[in-house]
Amino acid sequence: MIMIKKASNRLFAYTATVLTVIMFFTAPTLAQQTQADAFTRYELLAPTSQSFRIYYYVSATREGATRFYNQIRPGSEPDVHGVYDRMSGENLNWAIVDGNDAKGSGLIPNAQPDFQYIRVDLNRPVPNEGRGRLLIDKTYKDAKSYFEKDGTLIFSRTLGVKRNSVILPLNYELISVNYPSQVILREDGRLELSFINPGTIGVPYEVKARPIQAGILSVKLDKTSTNSNKQTSTRDVARVDYDIPQRASQTRDIFYFLQEPESNSFRLYHDYEEKREGIDRYLNVVRPGSKASNPSAKILDTGEVLKVETLHGEEITNRGIDIGEPVTNKTELVAIWFDPVETGQSKLLRIEETYTDAGRYFLTNKDEFLWDRSFGRSRNTVILPAGWVLTESSIPASVNMRQDGRTQLNFVNGRPDNIEVLIRGRRR
Known part of the structure; x- marks a missing residue:
């Protein structure tokens, strides 16, 4: 199965399909795909939708590569909104393809035929020791990863990417999260959890939340304090005006x-x-x-x-x-x-x-x-x-x-x- 979509310069489906088949059989074989700098932001939509929007930041690192494949997790129903070159901000051409396409490129030699991938055409070949930086914007519907039970929102997903953040829907309070995470109140009133996995394998990350009265979190409060008493810590006073930096998205390796x-x-x-x-x-x-x-x-x-x-x-x-x-x-x-x-x-x-x-x-x-x-x-x-x-x-x-x-x-x-x-x- 090859489903063609383009973010710009859209062609007729028949022409695009023919071109894709030609490229499938004539594309030069490259060494296996490599990547770095991956960060995923999950924005949870209404729990009844069982859907969440994903902003996936990643860099292709295989020298000379002009394509990148992002596997669609089995069991998820994808809706790709666009793929962007993070250097130029330009839209990139992309297509949803099967494992035969990915394997035939040489970049994903172990791809299974029934797997799906988002295939991205890069704006420029990846330079020596360089990066082809992408942003993939997509929404997944996945009832096994995101659902509601007895009035509680549950997001339970194995996170293979090391750096992640999860944003709760508006007017939801956090009940629990099973791995140490930053909790940050965003300007729009939603709570964001920031998680960096220090290990070498994916972890089963689980977040639970429940509805809260509208307006409690959505109103931005003045960051001043009426408490002028000294604090019993190494600091003289509490940091009432401190804006917490979200660590997972930082790129300063x-x-x-x-x-x-x-x-x-x-x-x-x-x-x-x-x-x-x-x-x-x-x-x-x-x-x-x-x-x-x-x-x-x-x-x-x-x-x-x-x-x-x-x-x-x-x-x-x-x-x-x-x-x-x-x-x-x-x-x-x-x-x-x-x-x-x-x-x-x-x-x-x-x-x-x-x-x-x-x-x-x-x-x-x-x-x-x-x-x-x-x-x-x-x-x-x-x-x-x-x-x-x-x-x-x-x-x-x-x-x-x-x-x-x-x-x-x-x-x-x-x-x-x-x-x-x-x-x-x-x-x-």
């Missing part, structure tokens, strides 16, 4: 590659999505005590290499660059420049540099190192130097051995605060 401890250095790269209209730069203020070297940057959507400058003290002031804090003669800034972001568009940057920090990464004796650093991002990965064994990690992490024999630690923090990570390792 960072990887640390520890060099030999004697060097006090680690190579790192971090990805950052810029969506603000008119922004033409990324500014990275180097932490006090650290020294940055060999910086580079590129746009992952296209592979374009960007201009990078390292500036110090008066150089920053003389260029009129606002870094959001006072500039001293010790201030070090890595500035990355790119064309301004246009309306409805975004750019995904990858920034690489080497940090030297003798105060946070060093040998405690000839056979043991210590690495101590604060993580502000939600997802952080640390790769130990070759020939070293992990002995301690102060913060829980998933651990795996890479193909190159180096130990990798993955830290996931679904909270909006920093985690203080201390790692020790010994020479093999």
